Amino acid sequence: MKDFDDIFKQRLEGYEMKLPDTDRDAFLNRQATRERFARRRRTYLSIAVGLPAAAAIIMALAFTISLLSKQDDVTVDSTQTPAGQEQVIPAQGNEGICTDGAVEWVTLTLDGDDDWGKPMENAQLSESPGEEDVFMVVDESPEFPGGTSALMGYLRDNMVVPDSCRENNIQGRVLVTFIVEKDGSITKPVVVKSVHPILDAEALRLVSAMPKWKPGRQNGEVQRVKYTIPVNFRKDYYKNLADTIIEEDIMASTKDKTF
């Protein structure tokens, strides 16, 4: 047995496959983008947390001062002097800005209400690094290769449900939302209307295993589009067990485990 394994091991262990020439740059760009986003996220996160905290402290301070000295005008003037120094919101890579609460406060009060939203918005955006906007509605919807009827056929034909579902009358309509990427691949499938854990899992598997879609377009440009499809589980579809089986040796060996 060892000899037989060795034939494969020796030849395949360090085997190299040729990659497209453009792949190296694609990889390096991807990594660079990631690093940039990671940096930005750290910065914005610290602002998002730091600004309100600093604001609270300073407001309390200001309040105390205004109580202590009745000369409100003077106090305000003195804080407004650094007004000329615009925007202390940092450029990327500028970390640790929140260490000095006083500086923060000047920025905050002088820039007015409008700026409150800015760092927060950015902080939210950067939560998903490397990703662009997802469209809900586009001029040209994404499409399963062959259209909707082909999609329904695909789902029906590839559905695999254990016998117990047929016996126990488990059926229904699972709604799955996912994103059709610019290259037509499917990402982030999520069950939005659940029926039964088995059916939900199978719906997710079916959606993840779909062939590439024709991507959606907005103003002629391909875009990422969020899309929802119903996966109908009906008892009369549950006939495909003959074509595909759940591998018996796995079933036998997973008595106490589920995956």
Next chain:
Amino acid sequence: MRTEQELARLCTAGDREAQGELYSLYASRLYALCYRYVADREEAQDLMHDAMIKAMDSFKSFSFTGEGSLYAWLRRLTVNVVIDRLRQMSKLRLVPLDQTIEPGITDTDDDAADNIPAQALLDMVAALPSVRRTVFNMYCIDGFSHKDIAAAIGITEKGSASILAKARAQLKSQVNDYLKRTGR
């Protein structure tokens, strides 16, 4: 050329040149490794990128133990990335019926088999159903124990051994077919 430790450190620091070097050194090997598991070029390429990117973040857990230890480390990390993906796609659950094998395989002539080109062997591995392919790759080529495999893909050690036996039998029949076809 830099030492492996230095290369790892520079990559984490975001040194573009070092990352390029890491890619040149290991990408095509890791790509072949991923392909061995997923039998799909595009998917393999994607997984290889994911693994290398993950490596950039986790080099701090790499400790140098001698020449080649960086590759050994990368390889293990890559296998883990691949297994995660397979599990996510629940590819580790289903096997089409037509790929099950008939019993009664004759023994293989190992010497003749030695001359089969690597790409042909790779194709045979790629043709296995995904569970068998995974177990065979992990056990026979990447040196995982049945215990590791059991933990990684959620089966028992016994199950892993029995799947391996089936994978071997299927490969054996493929090797025999190949030898017959090529007249050796």
